[in-house]
Amino acid sequence: MHSVFAALAAQFPAPAAARADGLLCAGGDLRPERLLAAYSRGIFPWYEEGLPILWWSPDPRCVLRPESFRLPPRSARALRRRPFELTLDAAFSRVIRACAGPRATVKGTWLTPEMIAAYEHLHALGYAHSVEAWRDGSLAGGLYGVALGRAFFGESMFHRVSEASRAALAGLVALLRLRGAELLDCQQQTPHIMRMGGVMLPRASFLERLARALAADGAEEPGGRRPESIPWAPWKKGYVYSVVSGSWMARS
Template sequence: MIPWLGDHPAFPPVRRALRHPNGLLAAGGELTPPWLLEAYRHGIFPWFNDGEPILWWSPDPRMVVFPSEARITRSLRKTLRKGAFEVRLDHDFSAVIRACAAPREPDGRTWITPEIQAAYGRMHALGYAHSVETWIDGELAGGLYGMALGHVFFGESMFSRRTDASKIAFAHLIRFLEQNDFRVLDCQMTTAHLASLGGREIPRAEFARLVDTHQRTGPPPGRWPQDGAQAPWT
């Protein structure tokens, strides 16, 4: 059994999350800024399908990327050096989240529902949610979005319409995080793709300590500079 949340943004301790399914902590609540900020400050995120109540998660273990450990392959570095693309930060957040929401399942379902899109759009307007965008030949070819609190970035989703477009965005995100003293990139769920980019699993308790420490310091919320990751690769 999991608790049904009340009227105020408060969550049970993450140690109470279920083992099966891994990390399910609570249901209910809202997707308003106070609820989302309270959730992310404790390493909790919403994830649910259309027609379900809002479900809140904190998996154990947690997959993260420490920026200094990110894996940029030789072939990707070659692509990056060619520079046949433009990477923009926070240029068209709504287009990125819509692209991430495109159904990938045979039944056409997506967890990035219109409700989720509206919620993170509000967080973007407040300076907490950000997009990293790969543009090729004047078109949005790939990218990702997530939440930034202090020196922690919580990755949400990525998409690609051209070869390596999402990996290009990821590489530039890592560069931006390193340059701005971010300490950890949260990947939420464990996947082979994220592991190939340098992700590794850490215990939930360790992740919670990292978030508690590093979300307290850092720049105030605000839009990232559009050209903040544009320096050429060597």
């Protein structure tokens, strides 16, 4: 592992030191190397404007194994009748800003301008990605997260049209299967995720799976030159989704 990256990772306390609610530590910054160092240790930022940066490592941890994902029958039928058009990384900034928008059940937002800028920087480097669901040329829903090795850390999703976020999640899972990903981290339990195959893992089990997912990746992609201080290559290969076949194809 690169020495700069290793030093940043070592600045975080051991995840087992987290409080019962998952809070591990506070402070630092959101530069790309620190963010990815945190993710590589199973730690993620989550805080509100006006607070210091808070870093979390919940126990247990909600994950989706790509091979175990399943759509609820009603959603599967609806998406077969009228599928959405899916894209990868076509509107990252629009997706993350939509995820930051007001919600009926949540007061405020954890996606501060500082956080949005940090993830947009990761996106420019090839480590943060979005899947968009379109209907009649309009953005109907989507999700974004961070890819590192053979792990994907889901951050947030939104929808403006019924079933659009599920379509985006199904598209992400199909892409992760194509890429040989081993772990989709959902961070926290929600009924939405659990109905689609989510499981709760003790932190120790999650960290073991994460270590395997990160150890499994070391090759560069074509055009995927990594920043010097980050050990894992970014996703640079483009993919196109076919509504007819319901699958992704690498862009030639």
